[in-house]
Amino acid sequence: MRKGLVVTLLWLAAGLAAWQLLQEADTQLEGMVLLAVVIGVGATLLIPALFFSANGEFIELRGAPRLALLHAVALLIVATLALMGHFERGEGEYVWKYGEPRTITVPKRWTCKMGAGECRGSWEALGSDDRTQRGTVHIWRDDFDEYGLRGPLPAGEADDTVEFEGRALGEEAATSGYADRHRESVVLGRIPALVGWIAGGLGIILAFYSTAPGRTPRW
8 A cells, every 4th residue: 555655656746747847948858758658657557447447347466467567668658759749740840840941821811720820821842843732831929920910801901921931841831930949859750650559559458468357467
C-alpha cells in the first residue's frame, strides 16, 4: 500500500514537472518527452485495468513479468511521442522549419479562421514551375491586424488578396512571422505515423499480457 502511494506521488510529480517544462519555449521538447513518459506509464496500467474491471476481474501486478511491462511502457511512450508529432505537423512552427520558401497569396474575405490563425491560400507547388498548390496558411497573429484579415471587409470594398513571404510544406504554408518565433525543438513531427501505430499496438498487447488475470508469474 505504501509503495503504491509513493509510486502514485512520483507519477503526479513527473506530470507537474512536465507541465512546467511545457510553459517555456526552451524546454518544451523536454516537457513533451517527460509527458510522454507519464502517459506511457499510466496507459500501461490503466488500459488493461479498465478492461478487466469491466469484466469483473482485477489486475495483479505482483509477479507480473517485469520485462514485458517495461517493453509495454517503452512502446507506449514511443506511440505517445508519435501522436504528439502528428499534431505538431499541423503547426506553423513545423511548416516554417521544414518548408521551402514560397510567395503565398491569401484572399481577404471568407477564408480565415480568426481564432485559429489560419486562412486558405495558394502558392507555387513544390517541385513544379507551373502548378499552383492550394491549402492552409498559418498566419502569424501580427499579420492579421496589419493586413486587415480580422473580420469582414467594409461594405462596398472590393475583395482583394494579400501576398506573404513564407514557406510551404505539402498542403500547408506559414508566413514569415514564424521566422523569429519558431521552436527549434519541433522534431517529433519527423516520427513516421506508421511507427506510432506499430508501437501503440504492440504496447497495448504487452500491457494486456503482463497484467492478465491467471497468467503465470515470471520475470
